[in-house]
Amino acid sequence: MSSTVATEQGLRIDGKAAAAELLEQVKEDVQAVVKHGVLPTLAVILVGDDPASDVYVRNKVRAAENVGIRSLEYRLPASTSEAELLQRVKDLNADASVHGILVQMPVPKHISEAAVIQAIDPRKDVDGFHKENVGALSQGQDTLVPCTPAGCMLLLRKVLGQDGLRGLHAVVVGRSNIVGKPMAALLLQADCSVTVLHSRSKDASALCRQADIVIAAVGRPAIIGADWIKPGAVVIDVGINRISTLEGKTRLVGDVDYDAVAPIARAITPVPGGVGPMTIAGLMANTVKAARMQAGM
Known part of the structure; x- marks a missing residue:
């Protein structure tokens, strides 16, 4: 499957085809990690009932299942306090069977997005937004991007x-x-x-x-x-x-x-x-990378 399509206007870069290629590679990587006794696991938290966020979460969970990544969904009401959300993140940080944590943004206005992002263990920060990962990226280090x-x-x-x-x-x-x-x-x-x-x-x-x-x-x-x-x-x-x-x-x-x-x-x-299609594929790749890093592979 080609990820570039020649037209009279030059090359149209086909993100769907490129994402499909990446997901096939991720599927192989998952199988390799599983052989070492590790099942890559992604925890996704959705706070509130924003329709667009709901679609994004469903697409991410579906992609995880398709490549063999175990997914955990946590759907919390919009009334969830910041303290309650941070506690949920803390619990997932402490769970060694969870390798990636994603809190779907935006969160309700009474919750600080920055506080949530920085609460995630940087080793499990599959969005790559934690300041430790941002700093590592700026220094050219291998990190979650x-x-x-x-x-x-x-x-x-x-x-x-x-x-x-x-x-x-x-x-x-x-x-x-x-x-x-x-x-x-x-x-x-x-x-x-x-x-x-x-x-x-x-x-x-x-x-x-x-x-x-x-x-x-x-x-x-x-x-x-x-x-x-x-x-x-x-x-x-x-x-x-x-x-x-x-x-x-x-x-x-x-x-x-x-x-x-x-x-x-x-x-x-x-x-x-x-x-667009590359973003979810990249999330799956980051989840496997996080699992490898945490397992010392």
Whole structure:
């Protein structure tokens, strides 16, 4: 199954195919770990009844089951206090049979997301958001990496080759803790020259036009047009935005104006079907990695 599709507009990077390949590898890795007497286990906590979060949790649990990872679901009412949630996390930290802990965000407003993230044992932090993992990533150490940036790197290597990023200029549009900052760190590790653009950047489009690689992660529909992109650049669109159509319906679009950019890009991810599928696949890979680390493999 090819993860890139040639069209008149260059390469459309197929995130679904790449995610399927990664999940097949994870399935093999799970089997190898099980032979050593360890069953990789992921605990997922959902607080409240947000419909989107419910879908995300169900998809993660289904993916875990499909690759042989044991999943534990904890669905807590929206009235759950911060202290109660932190105690649940503490109990899972102490459970040696649990290798990964994920608290689905957002949590209710009376609970501090930062407090929850920092309460997770960094060895079980399969989202890669704990400050110890963030610090390790910034220093180039082997650690649990946020799933979306890790998925972006895999897609880039599908197009450019394992060592093909070396020396290229990468522009990351967006500086979030979830995508922008860890993405920049991973690109630096791959020997790219990295520029990070944000809401205060001057001449952002001109800076972006210098890039061989563009990572768009700002959460604003189609903000990046053709005048932002150098011909032949590889464009990874992390944005997922729901917009209304003239027919009164809604559809998903990215941060990149796909129709305008695709004809001039060397390769580009669509939305949906690009980066999104890689995130859950990366979560499964992180769970197996955490199990190996905790077992001393």
